[in-house]
Structures are given as C-alpha cells and as structure tokens.
Amino acid sequence: MRIYNTASKRVEPFSVLTPGVARGYVCGITPYDSVHVGHGRVYVFFDILRRYLEHLGLEVKLVINFTDVDDKIINRAREEFGADAVSRWREVPERYIREYFDVMERLYVKPAYAYPRVTEYVGDMLEWIRALVDRGYAYVAPDGSVYFEVGKVPRYGEFSGQRIEELVAGARVEPEPGKRNPLDFALWKSWSPGEPWWNSPWCPGRPGWHLECVVMSTKHLGVPFDFHGGGADLIFPHHENEIAIARAMHGVDYFARYWIHVGYLTVGGEKMSKSLGNIITLKEVLSKYDGEALRLAYAMSHYRKPMEFSYDLLDRAVELLGTMYTAYDELSQAVADAGERDVAPLAEEASSYRRKFEEALADDMSTNEAARALYDMARFIISKVLYSVDKISRETALGILRSYAEMADVLGLLNKREVPRELAEAVRAIVEARSRLRSERQYALADMLRDRARALGVEMHDMGPRTFYTIDRKLKYGS
Numbered sequence: 001m002r003i004y005n006t007a008s009k010r011v012e013p014f015s016v017l018t019p020g021v022a023r024g025y026v027c028g029i030t031p032y033d034s035v036h037v038g039h040g041r042v043y044v045f046f047d048i049l050r051r052y053l054e055h056l057g058l059e060v061k062l063v064i065n066f067t068d069v070d071d072k073i074i075n076r077a078r079e080e081f082g083a084d085a086v087s088r089w090r091e092v093p094e095r096y097i098r099e100y101f102d103v104m105e106r107l108y109v110k111p112a113y114a115y116p117r118v119t120e121y122v123g124d125m126l127e128w129i130r131a132l133v134d135r136g137y138a139y140v141a142p143d144g145s146v147y148f149e150v151g152k153v154p155r156y157g158e159f160s161g162q163r164i165e166e167l168v169a170g171a172r173v174e175p176e177p178g179k180r181n182p183l184d185f186a187l188w189k190s191w192s193p194g195e196p197w198w199n200s201p202w203c204p205g206r207p208g209w210h211l212e213c214v215v216m217s218t219k220h221l222g223v224p225f226d227f228h229g230g231g232a233d234l235i236f237p238h239h240e241n242e243i244a245i246a247r248a249m250h251g252v253d254y255f256a257r258y259w260i261h262v263g264y265l266t267v268g269g270e271k272m273s274k275s276l277g278n279i280i281t282l283k284e285v286l287s288k289y290d291g292e293a294l295r296l297a298y299a300m301s302h303y304r305k306p307m308e309f310s311y312d313l314l315d316r317a318v319e320l321l322g323t324m325y326t327a328y329d330e331l332s333q334a335v336a337d338a339g340e341r342d343v344a345p346l347a348e349e350a351s352s353y354r355r356k357f358e359e360a361l362a363d364d365m366s367t368n369e370a371a372r373a374l375y376d377m378a379r380f381i382i383s384k385v386l387y388s389v390d391k392i393s394r395e396t397a398l399g400i401l402r403s404y405a406e407m408a409d410v411l412g413l414l415n416k417r418e419v420p421r422e423l424a425e426a427v428r429a430i431v432e433a434r435s436r437l438r439s440e441r442q443y444a445l446a447d448m449l450r451d452r453a454r455a456l457g458v459e460m461h462d463m464g465p466r467t468f469y470t471i472d473r474k475l476k477y478g479s
Contacts, residue, residue, distance in 0.1 A: 001056065001362045004304060006235060006259040007159055011364050016226050017257065022058045024050075025217035025256070027230035027238070028065040028115070031096035032072040034281040035103055037294070037309050038265040038272050042231050044295050045262050045303045045367075047109040048411060052361050055410050061113040063220045065213060066100075068093040068117045069206055074195055086194050103282040107291040108412045116216040118207065122198045125207040125215050128249060129187045129200075137248040138187055141178025144203025146188035148210075151181060153244040159259070160236035185241055187211045210241035218246070218255060228256035232263050232304075264306045280309065290475040293317040295412050299367040318475045320375050321413065327378035328404065328417055330461065330468035334389040335397045337466065344391035346384060350400045353377035357407050367411065374407050386463055416473045423471070427458050431467055434460065438467075 001014045016022045026046045029035055043064070050060045068090075077089035129146050132138040137152050150156045150164070157164050164183065176186075186208035191197040197204040217228065223246070228239070239259065246255035264271050267278040285294055288311075296317040301307040353373050360369035381404065389397060408414035430453050437446035450460050457472030 001052075002364055003258060003260060004364050006239075006261050007254050012258070014258065016058065017224065020057070020059060021061060022053045022227070023061045023221040023225040024227040024229065025063045025065075025213070025221060025225065026228075027213055027234055028067065029096070029100060030067040030070045030072055031093040031100065032070065032076045033096065034283055035096070035100050036272060037280045037282060037285060038231065040103070040107060040282050040285075040294060041265050041298050041303075041307060042229075042262045043104060043109055044107055044298045044412070045365075046229055046260075047107075048299065048367055049260075049365060050110065051410050051412060052365070055406070061221065063114045063116065063217060064112040065216050066093065066097055066115060066117045067209065067212060068097070068119050069196055070209065078194070086196065089196055099283065103286060103291075106286050107282070107295060108415050110412075114220050116220060118212045118216070121212070121216055121219065122207060124219055125187075125211055126198075126200055128211060128215055128245070129207075132187065132245070132248055135248065139180065140202050141176070141190075143177060143190045144188075144200075144205065145176075145178065145186055145190045146202055147179055147184040148187050148241070148245060148248075149180060150183045150185070150241075150244060153247050156183075156244055157240065159243050159254075160240045162236055162240065185210055185237070187245075210238055211245060213238070214242040214245045214249075214255065218250075223250050224252055224255050224257055226256065227258040227260055229260040229262070232261045235261055262303050263301075266306055266308050267310075269308065285314070288477055289314050289318065290473070290477075292321055292413055292415060292473075293475050296321060296371060299371045299411055302364075302366055302368050304364075315476070320371075321473075321475050322470075323382070324375065324378045324408065324414060325416075325473055326459070326461075326470040327381040328401070328408075328414055329470040330386055331381050331389075331397065331401050331404070333468050334386050334466070335394060335401065337389050338392055338394040338397040339390045340393060342392050342396055344388045346388060346392050347396045347399065349380065349384070350377065350403065353380060354403050354407065357410075361410070370407075371411060374404075374411065374413070377404055377407065386466075386468060419471055427453075427469055427471060430458065431460060431469055435467055438462075 002011050003014045004011045026042070029039060046062065050062050053060050073092050074085070074089060076092050077085040080092070081088045129138060132148065133140065133146065138146050138148050140146050188200055188202060189205045189208060191204040196206065198206060217225070230239070243254060246252060266272070267280060270276055270278060272279050293314050297313045298307070300317070353376055357370050357373040360366040360373060381400065385400060405414065405417065430449065434446050434449045437449065453460060458469055460467055460469045
C-alpha cells in the first residue's frame with residue numbers, strides 16, 4: 001500500500017512501526033454545533049482507511065478526540081444560557097457529542113479505539129507546559145498565559161510550506177499582551193470572567209488547542225505513532241504547531257510517521273461557511289438518505305481532491321447502491337442453481353474486478369476507482385453470472401459472492417445485506433406463487449402479482465425459467 005504523506009509531499013509505501021498494529025489519530029470535532037457534511041467526509045474516509053488496514057490483516061488503534069472546551073463552546077453557552085453559562089457550559093459539548101455518535105452510527109462508521117476529551121487530560125497538558133517552559137521553548141506572559149515560541153523550533157513552517165518571515169509580515173492577528181512574536185501561540189490561556197477554568201502554576205485558565213491534540217494523541221499511541229490525519233484546513237496552523245510542540249518536547253522530526261489530509265468539500269462551488277449560509281448538516285442529509293448513500297458519494301471522489309456536494313450526487317449513489325444490492329440478493333439466490341463443475345470461465349473475470357479494487361486502494365486509497373470496481377462487479381454478476389450460474393460450480397458461485405461482499409465491507413457498503421427471516425420467507429412465497437402462475441400460462445395474474453410486489457419494494461427479474469428478486473433497502477426516504 002502507498003499513501004500521500006503531507007510531511008514529505010509525496011506518495012510513499014505505508015508500513016507500521018509495530019508489527020501487526022496500525023496506530024492513528026484523527027482530529028475530532030469541537031462540539032459547539034451540529035456536525036456537517038464536510039466533517040462526515042473526513043470521518044468516513046478514515047473509517048475506510050481503517051477498514052482497509054484491517055482487511056490487510058492489521059489491528060487498528062484509531063483515536064478520535066473531542067475538543068470539549070473552547071472559545072466557540074463558551075460563546076454558544078453564553079448565547080443559550082446567559083449569566084448561567086459558567087455553570088451550564090458543559091451542556092453544549094455533551095449535546096453535540098451525542099449527536100456526533102448518532103450520525104456516525106448512521107454513517108456506519110466503526111467505533112474508535114478511544115475518544116479522549118480535552119477536559120480529561122488537563123493535568124497531562126500542565127506537565128507538558130511546565131517542561132516546555134523549563135526547556136526554554138515557552139514563556140509566561142504578564143497575565144499568566146503561556147506561549148510557545150515558534151522561533152526556537154528548527155524548520156518551523158516546513159511541514160505546511162510556510163515561511164516564518166512571510167507569515168509575520170502578513171499576520172493580521174491583533175497582538176496579545178506579552179506575546180513576543182505574532183506567530184507564537186497559547187499553550188495556556190489565562191482565565192476571563194464567565195469562563196471555565198483550571199488551576200495552574202501560572203494562573204487560572206485552560207489549555208490551548210494545538211497542545212491538546214499532541215498531548216492526547218501521544219498519551220494513547222506513544223511517540224512516534226503511525227499516522228495522524230484530519231481535514232486539509234488543519235495543515236496550518238494546527239498540525240504545524242502540533243509538530244513544533246512535539247519537536248521541542250520529544251526531539252522528533254515528526255511524532256507521526258504519515259500525515260494524511262482530506263480535501264475540502266464545496267457546495268455550489270464554494271467552501272461551506274456560516275457567512276455564506278451554505279452549511280449542510282449530517283443530521284439534515286441523514287433525514288433524507290441512508291448513510292450508505294452518503295458513504296458511497298464520499299467514496300466516489302479521491303480523498304485528496306475537492307469534492308462538490310449535491311443531492312443529485314446522492315441520488316446517483318442511491319441508484320448505484322440499488323444495483324449493488326440487486327447483485328448481492330440475486331447471486332445469493334442463484335447459488336442453489338449452480339452446477340457440479342465450472343464450464344464457463346467466470347471465476348477469472350470475477351477475480352479481475354477484485355484485483356482492480358485492491359490495486360485502487362493500494363494506490364493512495366483511490367476509493368473512487370475501488371467503488372467503480374465494486375459497481376462493475378455488480379454489473380458483471382447481474383449480466384453474466386446469473387445467466388450462466390448453472391455453468392459454474394457452487395464453490396465458484398459462493399467464492400464470487402464472498403469476494404463481492406468482502407469488497408463492499410471494506411468500503412462500508414451493503415450493510416443491509418441480511419433481511420428479516422419473516423420478510424424473506426414471505427417474498428419467496430410470492431415469487432413461488434408467481435412462478436406457478438407463469439407455468440400455468442396465467443401471465444396477466446403473474447404480472448399483477450409482480451406489480452403488487454414492486455409496490456411493496458420487491459423487484460423480480462426473470463432469467464429464463466428462473467426468477468430472482470431483490471428487496472428495496474429504503475436508501476432514500478420520502479421518495
């Protein structure tokens with residue numbers, strides 16, 4: 001497997017530091033508002049990466065954090081609770097963390113190895129700050145805030161391709177009292193009235209964002225670990241600053257071996273933003289479409305490229321998934337009609353789609369090509385295998401079905417393969433009744449039964465003397 005490493009600016013062979021285990025960290029949400037489709041793209045991609053690494057035989061320890069105290073959370077609490085915000089601010093992150101878990105489950109994202117929260121690790125962060133001050137990489141401002149001095153770290157800006165001189169010249173941030181350089185960033189923020197705070201050797205306050213992620217990731221995964229990821233918007237300053245802190249603390253160039261970033265998601269050609277009013281929440285999308293449709297829509301774009309979100313794209317994904325389910329359902333039924341031996345050379349053609357799928361993911365996680373290979377295999381099953389199922393052995397038919405399902409699992413698709421037994425038995429009874437009507441040449445009645453079944457979400461397909469069926473999985477709601 002090869003993957004693009006933001007640190008080296010090239011596609012590199014992927015290998016793990018500990019045999020058999022891949023350790024990764026993905027920057028999580030700041031839970032002050034609903035998660036949106038841009039967030040979804042990031043977490044679905046890393047879920048597919050995790051599934052693929054597991055498919056390759058690795059145990060994956062994937063850590064995703066929650067920044068559960070932040071200026072945005074405090075401001076939202078003030079908007080909602082007014083003077084009570086100082087005692088009720090935790091209600092804001094708790095609400096949106098619950099929503100996060102709900103939408104991730106509906107997107108079929110597998111649970112992470114750990115979900116650390118900033119508020120649980122303040123003590124560890126204080127230890128880091130104390131060490132950085134003692135080593136001369138950080139300094140205490142008159143108000144008790146502690147800043148990291150970027151000029152003390154070799155090659156600051158190299159990771160994100162920034163030049164310190166240009167950054168300073170172009171800095172538009174208002175200077176903070178006691179700050180030596182506009183680029184220096186807070187490791188500890190002094191308390192202001194109405195805000196939550198923790199005790200520290202310098203002043204009451206709370207930790208800074210960049211420190212939080214480097215502390216939580218290394219606490220769970222060690223130094224160094226295998227991969228660190230997030231959206232492309234985090235490359236600078238967040239990940240640049242994490243790297244600077246780790247260099248000062250641990251003397252390592254990069255505390256994660258691979259840095260993986262997911263491209264922007266746009267709506268109407270514009271990046272989503274509150275100022276433009278084009279934020280689309282996952283909750284809104286998942287009220288209209290099953291999470292599988294959104295997963296496939298994400299997979300249809302290469303993760304490093306910008307992706308244009310639209311409901312037309314989701315409708316296309318629903319169509320493709322319908323074909324994929326048809327292939328699975330009908331091949332599952334066709335296995336019983338398989339022959340004693342292979343006459344038609346279908347096994348090798350089936351293997352060619354599996355090879356294309358594996359090659360696509362091994363080549364910088366090209367999920368767009370992998371999704372195409374999965375869809376092409378579905379079409380192959382419908383157009384060739386079902387028509388010739390009596391010319392292949394049961395072992396071959398089961399092998400094709402198993403391979404197809406494994407491919408879907410890597411992308412996190414076809415999660416609704418199994419239908420309730422009672423429903424399956426009822427559908428088989430309808431199919432058998434219709435087959436009897438056809439054998440008795442009562443075609444009008446047979447057609448009426450087929451139309452009634454279609455209205456109930458059961459689609460029948462006649463292939464010579466055989467009738468196969470697929471069941472509507474309700475991938476789009478209200479349609």
